[in-house]
Amino acid sequence: MERPxxxxxxxxxxxxxxxxxxxxxxxxxxxxxxxxxxLSPDKYxxxxxxxxxxxxxxxxxxxxxxxxxxxxxxxxxxxxxIEFAPNLPWKGVIPLAAMFEERxxxxxxxxxxxxxxxxxEMTYGAARGLKNFIMITLGTGVGSGIVINGQVVYxxxxxxxxxxxxxxxxxxxxxxxxxxxxxxxxxxxxxxVARTARELLTSRTEPSVLRDIPADDITSKxxxxxxEQGDVIAKDIFEYTGRILGEALSDFIAFSSPEAIILFGGLxxxxxxxxxxxQRAMEENVLNIYKGKTRLFVSELKDSDAAxxxxxxxxxxxxx
Amino acid sequence: MERPxxxxxxxxxxxxxxxxxxxxxxxxxxxxxxxxxxLSPDKYxxxxxxxxxxxxxxxxxxxxxxxxxxxxxxxxxxxxxIEFAPNLPWKGVIPLAAMFEERxxxxxxxxxxxxxxxxxEMTYGAARGLKNFIMITLGTGVGSGIVINGQVVYxxxxxxxxxxxxxxxxxxxxxxxxxxxxxxxxxxxxxxVARTARELLTSRTEPSVLRDIPADDITSKxxxxxxEQGDVIAKDIFEYTGRILGEALSDFIAFSSPEAIILFGGLxxxxxxxxxxxQRAMEENVLNIYKGKTRLFVSELKDSDAAxxxxxxxxxxxxx
Numbered sequence: 001m002e003r004p005x006x007x008x009x010x011x012x013x014x015x016x017x018x019x020x021x022x023x024x025x026x027x028x029x030x031x032x033x034x035x036x037x038x039l040s041p042d043k044y045x046x047x048x049x050x051x052x053x054x055x056x057x058x059x060x061x062x063x064x065x066x067x068x069x070x071x072x073x074x075x076x077x078x079x080x081x082i083e084f085a086p087n088l089p090w091k092g093v094i095p096l097a098a099m100f101e102e103r104x105x106x107x108x109x110x111x112x113x114x115x116x117x118x119x120x121e122m123t124y125g126a127a128r129g130l131k132n133f134i135m136i137t138l139g140t141g142v143g144s145g146i147v148i149n150g151q152v153v154y155x156x157x158x159x160x161x162x163x164x165x166x167x168x169x170x171x172x173x174x175x176x177x178x179x180x181x182x183x184x185x186x187x188x189x190x191x192x193v194a195r196t197a198r199e200l201l202t203s204r205t206e207p208s209v210l211r212d213i214p215a216d217d218i219t220s221k222x223x224x225x226x227x228e229q230g231d232v233i234a235k236d237i238f239e240y241t242g243r244i245l246g247e248a249l250s251d252f253i254a255f256s257s258p259e260a261i262i263l264f265g266g267l268x269x270x271x272x273x274x275x276x277x278x279q280r281a282m283e284e285n286v287l288n289i290y291k292g293k294t295r296l297f298v299s300e301l302k303d304s305d306a307a308x309x310x311x312x313x314x315x316x317x318x319x320x
Numbered sequence: 321m322e323r324p325x326x327x328x329x330x331x332x333x334x335x336x337x338x339x340x341x342x343x344x345x346x347x348x349x350x351x352x353x354x355x356x357x358x359l360s361p362d363k364y365x366x367x368x369x370x371x372x373x374x375x376x377x378x379x380x381x382x383x384x385x386x387x388x389x390x391x392x393x394x395x396x397x398x399x400x401x402i403e404f405a406p407n408l409p410w411k412g413v414i415p416l417a418a419m420f421e422e423r424x425x426x427x428x429x430x431x432x433x434x435x436x437x438x439x440x441e442m443t444y445g446a447a448r449g450l451k452n453f454i455m456i457t458l459g460t461g462v463g464s465g466i467v468i469n470g471q472v473v474y475x476x477x478x479x480x481x482x483x484x485x486x487x488x489x490x491x492x493x494x495x496x497x498x499x500x501x502x503x504x505x506x507x508x509x510x511x512x513v514a515r516t517a518r519e520l521l522t523s524r525t526e527p528s529v530l531r532d533i534p535a536d537d538i539t540s541k542x543x544x545x546x547x548e549q550g551d552v553i554a555k556d557i558f559e560y561t562g563r564i565l566g567e568a569l570s571d572f573i574a575f576s577s578p579e580a581i582i583l584f585g586g587l588x589x590x591x592x593x594x595x596x597x598x599q600r601a602m603e604e605n606v607l608n609i610y611k612g613k614t615r616l617f618v619s620e621l622k623d624s625d626a627a628x629x630x631x632x633x634x635x636x637x638x639x640x
Binding site: 131132149153160162293 | 471476498577
């Protein structure tokens with residue numbers, strides 16, 4: 001292979017992480033810059049490239065790089081732009097793919113982080129060989145990457161796959177950061193779990209080790225550790241969260257009938273405490289013709305690597 | 321064109337209608353048999369073919385037919401079978417595509433009626449040139465055909481796109497024929513509209529011309545005619561139904577971000593009485609990034625022709 005490497009750049013609100021990746025998903029080298037400190041996207045792209053180029057030189061220079069993949073919030077695959085990303089310092093529409101392409105002279109693809117995660121899973125992870133699956137990312141928010149016939153679904157405008165904002169309770173749902181209410185994300189994100197913890201700790205009287213943690217700081221990791229100690233309220237937080245997610249998944253199945261749904265992110269690491277209620281609610285609520293057909297499992301990619309791997313995987317799909 | 325015609329066969333619970341169709345969507349000739357009277361699928365296929373072959377002879381024989389397309393309830397595109405169709409006289413899994421192919425010696429494709437409607441709309445109707453759209457069929461039930469990147473979404477098992485069975489009210493929803501409750505179909509199908517009419521006529525005291533019709537017999541056409549006379553309850557039936565459908569559509573948009581949603585069937589013929597509340601609820605509930613982007617309109621195909629055209633359109637996609 002003449003160009004055996006790709007570059008993955010994952011743009012987060014706090015940090016930007018980039019790495020050089022080989023075809024088997026090994027991250028050969030990596031680095032990072034602090035996204036938040038760059039008020040100008042030009043300076044940002046420049047600094048990312050200045051940090052990246054020495055790593056590229058070490059593996060033989062730009063002619064060994066097949067392409068660059070960028071994962072970014074509100075990233076649009078069709079245009080290569082990020083558009084009005086609320087957690088990034090740059091306002092409006094920023095043509096990031098073109099900016100990297102111009103600076104590095106290597107073909108560059110860009111999409112949002114959840115779509116990148118799906119491509120990464122398909123290229124290096126648990127979804128190898130799968131043509132129809134849905135990736136659900138459970139982080140600060142809830143994102144999704146939908147793959148149908150082996151292709152990520154981008155929709156007519158590049159913004160398809162916002163399953164975190166499907167409404168699970170239109171009447172009495174929680175307010176969402178998007179301005180609507182009852183979005184799946186308000187229950188199954190990190191903040192959703194913390195809110196559920198607060199609500200259960202208030203409405204119930206049992207003792208719980210979670211009562212020792214300031215309610216706003218409770219993470220799914222705390223809940224997991226409490227559940228491991230046999231904490232009843234902690235287990236019920238996972239039951240509640242898992243049921244809502246499983247019900248939502250049963251509707252997603254009616255859309256694209258995927259062979260698998262893959263979970264990724266903090267909450268997904270809570271093992272059977274969360275997986276069992278998700279699986280149960282999914283199977284109980286799914287239409288008969290789909291019962292028992294859709295596998296549910298957790299991403300195989302390491303959290304710390306997944307974002308860069310996902311972004312990098314986009315680059316293998318670039319046409320020469 | 322050496323083979324300028326295709327055959328469309330639409331299998332309904334009561335009748336099977338078949339026709340010979342040209343590339344512009346003209347039905348050159350057609351016929352029908354009564355589905356219900358055939359206890360054996362062999363005899364059924366035989367009789368359909370015996371009625372069809374004289375029509376084919378009139379246009380120059382089987383060598384002028386590019387392919388046969390079949391639309392059938394519970395039809396599976398991948399296997400060419402119908403599987404456990406509750407409204408057909410044959411139980412279990414019936415390999416209908418293979419049976420027609422064997423009898424006529426012409427390549428045959430089969431899918432469910434809503435997917436066929438989507439292909440028909442894309443081939444001959446309002447969706448020509450569209451690559452990403454969702455067809456919603458509002459009939460006895462609610463069906464859907466989803467097109468992404470110009471391809472019908474069949475899912476991993478051939479059964480994707482059952483949006484009539486997405487849950488719109490998990491807590492207090494109406495019981496559905498599928499055994500679950502709160503399915504979209506229980507509100508937006510013909511029986512759903514009749515039920516809404518019954519509920520509103522019972523809970524409210526205003527006069528209504530609908531009170532003169534036996535409650536179980538009320539159709540969306542009756543409601544339309546009442547609305548045309550200024551009937552307040554009739555208009556509210558459409559408001560209620562349209563709001564529920566519009567809310568559901570706003571979630572479908574978060575999945576595949578289609579450029580259009582196309583409505584087909586009895587309810588869709590009620591004009592602005594139903595379209596305005598659908599459109600309003602859809603736009604009010606859709607995530608900001610999608611607002612104003614997805615067009616909503618009614619199928620251009622004639623009701624009486626649409627099923628045969630849809631089935632026939634499948635045949636153009638067959639490989640030679």
